[in-house]
Amino acid sequence: MADPPECKLTERGAEYVGKQNVTMSGVPCLPWLMIPSSFLYNGLILRIPDEVDGRHGFCRNPEVRDYGPYCYTSLEGEWGYCDVPFCPTPDREKCDVRVGGQCVSPLECKTDLKGKAYIGTKNVTHKGHKCLPWMLATSLTREDPFYGLQTYEISEAYSVIITDAVTLNAYTILDDMHPGHNFCRNPTEDENGPWCFKSSGKGRDFCDIPTCP
Known part of the structure; x- marks a missing residue:
C-alpha cells in the first residue's frame, strides 16, 4: 500500500492522514490518547480519520480548525499548526x-483604499521586515488568534482582536491559508492598508502595496 500524501486537498485538511508529527515551529507532537479529555471534547478523537493508538502523534484536524492539521504539544493544551x-x-x-481550494493569479495591487481585497504575494514590509507566516503566529502565544474571540499579543506595544471566520464572519483573510502564506493582508481593515506580523515576532508593520490603475 502506498504511503498517504504529505499534503492537504482543502484549506482545513481534515482529510490529511500523513506522518507529519511536529508543529511549524518544530515542537514535537504528543500522542492524541495522551491529551486530557478536557481539550478533546465531544468525542473529537473519534473524528480522526485513521486508527488512533497509543503512539499516534500525527498532525490531524478533528476540530476542523480553519487553517489545517495541528497537534497538541503539552498536557496544558498548548498546540500548533x-x-x-x-x-x-x-x-x-x-x-x-488559492481561494476555495482553487489556484488564482495574484493581483499585485490594491483595488480599494484599505486593500481589504488584496491577495497578492508581497511579503516584505515597507521598512524591509520579512513577514511571519500567518499560521506560525499561533506558536508565539498559547491562544489561537483566528479561533474564537481572543486577544493576540506579540509585543507590549500591539495587540489585535481577530474573530473566527466561521462563527462571526469578521476580520477574515480572503484567500486560503497554507504554511508558506506570509503575504501582506488587511484582515482588520486598517486604514493604513495591508500589513503583516514581522518575522522577528516583535509587532507588525505595514506593506507598500500600490493602488491598481
Whole structure:
C-alpha cells in the first residue's frame, strides 16, 4: 500500500492522514490518547480519520480548525499548526494563492483604499521586515488568534482582536491559508492598508502595496 500524501486537498485538511508529527515551529507532537479529555471534547478523537493508538502523534484536524492539521504539544493544551502544504496542482505549477481550494493569479495591487481585497504575494514590509507566516503566529502565544474571540499579543506595544471566520464572519483573510502564506493582508481593515506580523515576532508593520490603475 502506498504511503498517504504529505499534503492537504482543502484549506482545513481534515482529510490529511500523513506522518507529519511536529508543529511549524518544530515542537514535537504528543500522542492524541495522551491529551486530557478536557481539550478533546465531544468525542473529537473519534473524528480522526485513521486508527488512533497509543503512539499516534500525527498532525490531524478533528476540530476542523480553519487553517489545517495541528497537534497538541503539552498536557496544558498548548498546540500548533503543522507544516502540511496544499497538494500540487494537476499541472504541477507553483500555486501561491488559492481561494476555495482553487489556484488564482495574484493581483499585485490594491483595488480599494484599505486593500481589504488584496491577495497578492508581497511579503516584505515597507521598512524591509520579512513577514511571519500567518499560521506560525499561533506558536508565539498559547491562544489561537483566528479561533474564537481572543486577544493576540506579540509585543507590549500591539495587540489585535481577530474573530473566527466561521462563527462571526469578521476580520477574515480572503484567500486560503497554507504554511508558506506570509503575504501582506488587511484582515482588520486598517486604514493604513495591508500589513503583516514581522518575522522577528516583535509587532507588525505595514506593506507598500500600490493602488491598481
